[in-house]
Amino acid sequence: MSKYYITTPIYYVNDVPHIGHAYTTIAADVLARYHRLKGEKVFFLTGTDEHGQKIADAAAKAGKKPKDFVDGLIPSFKDAWKLLNISYDHFIRTTDDHHQKAVLEIIKLCEKNGDIYLGEYEGLYCKGCERYYLERDLVDGKCPMHLTAPIHMKEESYFFKLGKYQDKLLEFYKANPGFLSPSYRAEEIINRVKEDLKDLSVSRTNLSWGIPFPVGTGHVTYVWFDALTNYISGIGWPQDMKKFNQLWPADCHLIAKDISWFHEVIWPAMLMSAGIELPKKVFVHGFLTVEGQKMSKSLGNFITPQELVGRFGVDPTRYFLLSYIPFGQDGDFSEAQLVTRVNGEIADAYGNLLSRVATLVEKNFQGQWPASGKFTELENDIEKAANELESQVDKSLAGLEFNKALEQILGFLRAVNKYMTETQPWKITDKDRLGTVLYTVLEGLRVGTNYLAPFIPATTENAAKQLGQKISLEHAKFDRDTKGVVKKGEVLQKKLEAKKQDSPFAKLNLRVAHVVTAAPHPDADKLLVLKINLGNEERTLCAGLKAFYKPEELVGKHIVVVSNLKPAKLRGIVSQGMLLAADKNGVVKVLEAPGAEPGAPVTLPGVKPNTQEITIDDVMAIKLTTRMKKTVFDGQQLVTPTGDVVVDIEDGATIR
């Protein structure tokens, strides 16, 4: 029996998961399910990355011990994966005992091979990435991923002789062209390796939250050396070599482009040093973006899987994420597209077809699958198209072209729809001919259901039940003697409705801003001038708050601003946006979003922020108010990705 070992990155547990994490995990799940349905021995590993500076900082911020902090977040990952029907075989945590032992073991092997030495490191470190950057890799002095300035660090450190593996890595890439996938991303890595491969600092002394480095004393293992090892510790290395040998090398490490260097350069070099075989493939996919920006915890613009599933359901979410965006490329998340595709494809082309044929089979054949009878050219065409799916989908999924595979499956289902429209079974009086037509549609649906099963498992389970069949891809061909009982059941996919964007609120683009400085306006009695940080940009605002706040009271607050307001000059100073404050009986208080990151969107559930510029009249026309120290529009509460917008004022205040 052939095996298939697939992994996702292990996600940082500094916060709850968002649909960017779900994207990779769903893709891995589709592959795992596909190979399982083909009868292969599959192992699907996911988990969490729990050590390092970033987690230590997040725990400190939450006032918790790191282990308690991460323990508290694990359910949010496991629940999200359960909600999304993710069929992983093992969930690894880097705080697991067996993993920690494996990390010590791999470092010892590297050391034995002469690849670990003591030195000193000085450089610019980004905590978000948990890595050092060279000056030239920064954009405007900031980390290109997190748009924050790295910190200067200097420390004694153990190093891994990464540089030693330059030629070996280049030889390996050449001999294994499938390793760096997709191929159009390979060149960038190859060029960087050719250019310069510096030794890697693999221990820290100024951090205690990690696995003690097994060489010397007082050092903690670099979080990436720790994390990458999960791919082998998660399948038993080194204590259960039987299991390990059955599954290793990994068939595919699935990641996004933010971490390709670690997986395509550092990880293979570590394995070479430890004398372990290399994985077969690292597949790098693009980013899911929201309004053109990478969705991320640090940028605060993320959507949680719970939000999407709550609004649209599990299978529509799974289906949409993989059908809409070509997997290797970046793509913007769009609710309108989700609704259109799910309605046209799952509800109509698939669900409606099943419902129509089931009605006819129940009516004319008491629910029994009719005999296939005599095929004409029309039936032969459907049979042929069904039988072509196997090689088409195999090829698409081998290249992780999920959207292409779905186009092929949908293309086939559309052909079956067309066949039904053309043959008009509801008008056929000859029972044998009617049987043949209904059989062909049923068998087409059976084949289509099997191929859709990895993508939309619950919906296809429902369909298979109605068709009286079991899902499998071990035998994927169109048969002429399938038997079973059709029993019409619950609609496969209800039509989804897009949230209306015609609410006046939809004109706004509200964002959380961190007040950096505040000072009186030099030429206006009532105004304060604020410098604010919106995550990826700084702006100046003028606000009529002088009578209500001392400037220093505002500094450090996370306020809410209308970020798409046309800039206006107020007594010589250009105000780029407007902050929101509530006003009741002469008391004025600014709106606050204490837990949210600068730049995070402030929205009403389901209403997308507007990207067009608006005028002050537009803003004045929107009636926001307060209720129980929260802010509301039309009875609905304003939210950030991490919580509510609050204001310490009586109910019914006017907000502007």
Ligand code: MSP
């Ligand atoms: N802990 C490391 C990985 C260690 S693996 C040995 C890490 N964690 S992470 O939580 O930041 O997750 C990064 C991964 O999450 C990306 O490589 C990608 O798989 C997924 N994604 C996170 N944000 C994403 C998008 N906006 N879009 C697509 N994938 C996203 O890095």
